[in-house]
Amino acid sequence: MNHSFITIEGNIGAGKTTLSHLLSKHYNTRLILEEFADNPFLPKFYENPGQYAFPLELFFMAERFKQLKELLQQKDMFQQITISDYLFTKCLLFAKVNLPDDEFRLYQRLFDIIHQQLIKPDILVYLHAPVKKLQANIKKRNRSYEQNIPDEYLFNIQETYTNYIKQQNITTIFVDASNADFLGNPQHLQVITEALERDYEDGQHYVTLP
Template sequence: MKYKFITIEGNIGVGKTTLANALSKRLDARLILEEFADNPFLPKFYENPGQYAFPLELFFMAERYKQLKDLLHTEDLFHSVTVSDYLFTKCLLFAKVNLGEQEFHLYQKLFDIIHQQLLHPDILIYLHAPVKKLQENIKKRQRQFEQAIPDDYLFSIQETYTSYIKQHNLKTLFVDASNADFIDNEKHVDVILDALQRKYPVGQHYITLP
């Protein structure tokens, strides 16, 4: 495997965790999954975004930082590859959508201090799917607090991700996940694994699933 630290990103409900689980099994990799369920502000945020956005984002940043620092700075003798279902920069991207201008500037200062202390992934896998498909997936997984997420919010997150990736010229496998099935269709996982065997220059490299 040419990449030792692989990160998967994408919008809410696109299949990040499902793909991370599949890749970690096939690669015998160490798996880092976001512990979103432990955030006590998440259900409250969806009910009242204005009041709970700032504590929500602070909690996420602190938890993600602790998890990544503890795991990535600890040598793993049994796994040569690490797969994560989130990019630490997602803190800043969601904060940009969720916070007001003054709160975001404060948040960004804290983010910049913390971000430089972490290891960065060797390659990013970005899963992209239409908002209609995201809503279908969200309904299927039946997390109660997610069921009323509006389309506009998902569009905003999508645009923020794609803009960030293009502006920062990250080494990215940009996957069309419109018909992705990483549980029952092994060919879809095979396509990703095959792509990870190649060397890429910095930039976006587009992948279509069969």
């Protein structure tokens, strides 16, 4: 495989972390997982988005930057590939949905300053699942603060992601994850590994799971 830095992305509940774990084990890679549970503003945000959106997004940006900066600078002679279950640009995408215009403009200025210091992934795997599937996965993993996320919020996040991907020149494997079961169906993981082992031009490339 020609990719040394692979990022898995998708909406809340799309299966990013599960797929990242499986791919990391398959390829024996370094694994970078988002430490979202450490964000003290997350439960408060779901209770009162207007009050806690800005500190929530600032905390996420600072922690993601610190984690990626430290880990991507370290060389590992035994593990040449790195897989991450988040794209740093998700900071900006979630902020666009969660913040009012004046706060978003300030946030974007800070984002632009630090984003350029990070290595960009060679390829992005984006898991696209309908909101009904996302809600089922959210219920199944049973994090208390996620249980009342509105469908409209998930739809807005989905639209923001897909619009961003289409506007950018990132090499992206766009996966229809409507029926994804990476843990229970080995064929689904195989489709992803086979897709990652192909060569791609810039832009979006679409994959459907059997």
